[in-house]
Amino acid sequence: MITRIPKTPACRQAGITQIRANMDLHKNVQYLKGVGPQRANLLKDIGILTVYDLLTYFPRDYADRSQLKLIAQLHPAETTTIQATVLRHQVIYTRSRRQILKIAVSDGTGTVILVCFNQSYLKNYLPQGTTVIVSGKFEKAANRKNVYEIKNFVYEVLSGDHEDLIHTGRIVPIYSVTQQLNMRFLRALIRRVLDEYKEGLVEYLPESIRQQEFLLTFKEAVEWMHFPPDFPTQQQARERLVFSEFFLLETALAMKHFEQQHQANGIAYTIHKTLLTPFKELLPFEFTADQIKVISEIFADMQSTRVMNRLLQGDVGSGKTIVSFCAMLLAAENKYQSVLMAPTEILAEQHFIYLRKYLLPLGLNAVLFTSGMDKKIIRQNQEALVQGTAQIAIGTHALLEEDVVFQRLGLIIVDEQHRFGVRQRSLLRQKGHNPDVLVMTATPIPRSLSLTVYGDLDVSTIRELPPGRKPVKTLKVNEPEAYQFIKNELSGGHQAFVVYPLIEESPKFTLKAAKKMALDLQEKVFPDFRVGLLHGRLKVKDKEQIMQDFVAKKIDLLVATTVVEVGIDVANATVIMIEHAERFGLATLHQLRGRVGRSSAQSYCLLSAEDKTVDARSRIKAMLETTDGFKIAEEDLKIRGPGEFFGVRQHGLPEFKVADLARDFTLLARTRELSFDLVRQDSRLTNPDHRLLAAEIKKIFAGRINLIHIG
Numbered sequence: 001m002i003t004r005i006p007k008t009p010a011c012r013q014a015g016i017t018q019i020r021a022n023m024d025l026h027k028n029v030q031y032l033k034g035v036g037p038q039r040a041n042l043l044k045d046i047g048i049l050t051v052y053d054l055l056t057y058f059p060r061d062y063a064d065r066s067q068l069k070l071i072a073q074l075h076p077a078e079t080t081t082i083q084a085t086v087l088r089h090q091v092i093y094t095r096s097r098r099q100i101l102k103i104a105v106s107d108g109t110g111t112v113i114l115v116c117f118n119q120s121y122l123k124n125y126l127p128q129g130t131t132v133i134v135s136g137k138f139e140k141a142a143n144r145k146n147v148y149e150i151k152n153f154v155y156e157v158l159s160g161d162h163e164d165l166i167h168t169g170r171i172v173p174i175y176s177v178t179q180q181l182n183m184r185f186l187r188a189l190i191r192r193v194l195d196e197y198k199e200g201l202v203e204y205l206p207e208s209i210r211q212q213e214f215l216l217t218f219k220e221a222v223e224w225m226h227f228p229p230d231f232p233t234q235q236q237a238r239e240r241l242v243f244s245e246f247f248l249l250e251t252a253l254a255m256k257h258f259e260q261q262h263q264a265n266g267i268a269y270t271i272h273k274t275l276l277t278p279f280k281e282l283l284p285f286e287f288t289a290d291q292i293k294v295i296s297e298i299f300a301d302m303q304s305t306r307v308m309n310r311l312l313q314g315d316v317g318s319g320k321t322i323v324s325f326c327a328m329l330l331a332a333e334n335k336y337q338s339v340l341m342a343p344t345e346i347l348a349e350q351h352f353i354y355l356r357k358y359l360l361p362l363g364l365n366a367v368l369f370t371s372g373m374d375k376k377i378i379r380q381n382q383e384a385l386v387q388g389t390a391q392i393a394i395g396t397h398a399l400l401e402e403d404v405v406f407q408r409l410g411l412i413i414v415d416e417q418h419r420f421g422v423r424q425r426s427l428l429r430q431k432g433h434n435p436d437v438l439v440m441t442a443t444p445i446p447r448s449l450s451l452t453v454y455g456d457l458d459v460s461t462i463r464e465l466p467p468g469r470k471p472v473k474t475l476k477v478n479e480p481e482a483y484q485f486i487k488n489e490l491s492g493g494h495q496a497f498v499v500y501p502l503i504e505e506s507p508k509f510t511l512k513a514a515k516k517m518a519l520d521l522q523e524k525v526f527p528d529f530r531v532g533l534l535h536g537r538l539k540v541k542d543k544e545q546i547m548q549d550f551v552a553k554k555i556d557l558l559v560a561t562t563v564v565e566v567g568i569d570v571a572n573a574t575v576i577m578i579e580h581a582e583r584f585g586l587a588t589l590h591q592l593r594g595r596v597g598r599s600s601a602q603s604y605c606l607l608s609a610e611d612k613t614v615d616a617r618s619r620i621k622a623m624l625e626t627t628d629g630f631k632i633a634e635e636d637l638k639i640r641g642p643g644e645f646f647g648v649r650q651h652g653l654p655e656f657k658v659a660d661l662a663r664d665f666t667l668l669a670r671t672r673e674l675s676f677d678l679v680r681q682d683s684r685l686t687n688p689d690h691r692l693l694a695a696e697i698k699k700i701f702a703g704r705i706n707l708i709h710i711g
């Protein structure tokens with residue numbers, strides 16, 4: 001016989017080993033009584049592999065069967081649950097030869113007819129004498145007084161054993177199941193496994209916090225989430241589970257944040273003003289108060305010995321690029337190189353051109369890296385970086401190539417960071433020694449998400465637009481109106497965009513597409529103006545040429561797909577029309593709108609949309625109601641849910657089993673406070689009261705917390 005050596009002193013107490021055997025929550029469900037390989041496979045289909053998975057497979061809904069009604073007490077059109085026995089079957093045919101099965105059931109106080117269309121198989125499921133629970137809205141039968149019938153109902157067969165108490169006479173959990181997986185089986189299994197294994201659901205929240213916040217224990221919460229005695233208790237159970245999901249994440253993020261704050265292995269830059277002062281003199285405008293604030297936040301990070309990990313968010317056109325340039329200048333003053341990575345070639349080139357006008361007078365050199373570039377130039381640029389004759393590299397993913405090597409990389413700036421995966425940022429990071437990282441986004445992140453996805457980042461926000469900007473006016477229009485409107489703007493010397501969801505027409509959709517419409521618009525609608533076409537399938541050279549032509553005003557009207565979404569800056573463009581606006585996500589619509597309104601002239605966003613679905617309607621409504629990117633983001637989160645929001649999965653956002661970011665935001669904010677407090681007191685969770693919490697965090701976030709953080 002093999003004797004297991006207990007690991008902790010507590011286990012030496014008599015009886016503990018026995019309990020431990022049943023506390024193995026990692027046990028494969030296949031080995032549970034009554035499961036076996038076949039059913040284990042069915043459970044696997046819904047993501048259940050272990051006992052723990054099973055215990056945390058929470059109901060999607062509940063059916064209140066605590067209040068069974070007698071048939072004699074039925075009221076028409078009220079959702080009611082009865083328990084009755086099958087008396088007889090009757091099959092009748094309609095005039096159109098449709099089969100209808102009628103099942104009469106009775107509970108001794110009256111009779112009810114279950115009317116089943118196209119469900120003759122129910123005859124086999126509900127043979128005579130079966131005891132059945134039926135829920136739904138009962139109606140008086142048309143031709144017979146005192147007899148009720150029901151067409152849309154849910155039922156469950158009772159088997160007459162003690163197990164029935166799980167399925168009826170109480171608030172019954174309803175689980176998401178597959179066709180082959182029987183709900184009754186799953187429910188009974190969860191009940192049994194709860195009884196056997198619940199002692200293994202060890203409390204990991206610090207007792208002081210749990211009591212202070214009036215939270216149920218983990219064990220109670222899990223049990224009552226499945227089988228609540230009443231709905232208020234179920235609510236409490238849910239709250240506890242949401243709390244702990246958030247709390248675990250926030251504590252993990254707080255630990256990471258704390259560690260970063262206290263690591264003194266970063267570069268400490270000194271402000272020399274050898275470049276910053278001449279730059280300010282070159283600048284044709286004054287910084288806004290918000291820009292000054294975020295520059296000082298960034299500089300404070302850069303001056304300190306810890307590594308900067310900062311998110312700079314601000315609406316399109318709020319002047320983030322120029323702020324990031326200040327950071328690059330500070331790096332250059334300290335003989336460090338910077339890199340600016342953008343998601344598209346157009347954007348990288350635009351940054352390059354925009355910054356170059358400041359670089360030359362300051363005696364600095366920047367090099368561009370895009371994949372479409374000439375090999376010889378790429379080699380020259382690589383050489384300039386290694387030798388240190390270039391202080392700044394600007395580019396796309398091409399920057400990530402192994403051959404791009406820096407002499408002394410000190411600062412990483414990632415523009416429109418949500419376009420990049422986590423790995424790409426860390427590849428950049430490895431090109432320097434603990435370089436500072438600034439990520440920028442014009443897609444504002446609702447606070448609830450920034451607390452999770454970016455929970456370990458410091459956030460700087462520019463809310464204020466440069467002076468003189470008028471908010472873009474957004475209107476819903478029909479085509480003729482829009483064309484007339486655009487004509488007026490073009491005649492006034494301005495430029496316009498018209499955006500389509502597709503490049504080419506497709507038999508799958510009846511949508512207008514950019515290519516064909518560019519021709520149509522040129523020939524039929526705007527013959528007196530120059531129409532250009534920009535889309536993702538053009539050669540890089542052609543794209544570049546068209547953008548340049550648009551900037552140089554050789555093109556008046558640019559027909560495009562969403563390639564114009566990010567960052568393109570043509571101040572003279574005052575109107576953007578978006579066709580089939582219902583096809584675009586809210587974030588995209590807002591980004592597109594940001595292409596105009598970049599000067600002091602009034603700009604317009606014209607939406608042509610068939611808002612047939614509820615979602616489409618809410619997106620259009622949000623666009624018409626606000627130009628505030630943060631409000632748009634909150635709306636977007638509500639409409640899409642966090643999972644799809646900006647493809648958040650990329651960031652390693654954990655999926656919550658119970659919590660709902662939009663709905664449970666207050667709780668999230670609370671857990672954040674508590675966890676950051678906790679970590680301030682015990683940054684590594686070494687206090688014995690926090691040991692189980694530390695273990696739980698490790699279990700959940702092992703290998704993932706690095707993914708959550710950006711950089």
Ligand code: ADP
Nearest residue numbers: 285286287288315316317318319320321322466
């Ligand atoms: P973002 O990157 O946030 O979308 P940009 O940095 O591209 O914004 O700025 C948009 C435009 O506004 C640029 O042409 C820039 O030169 C200009 N700009 C930036 N800051 C100011 C300011 N404080 N005053 C006036 N114009 C500004």
Ligand code: MG
Nearest residue numbers: 320321415567
């Ligand atoms: Mg930008």
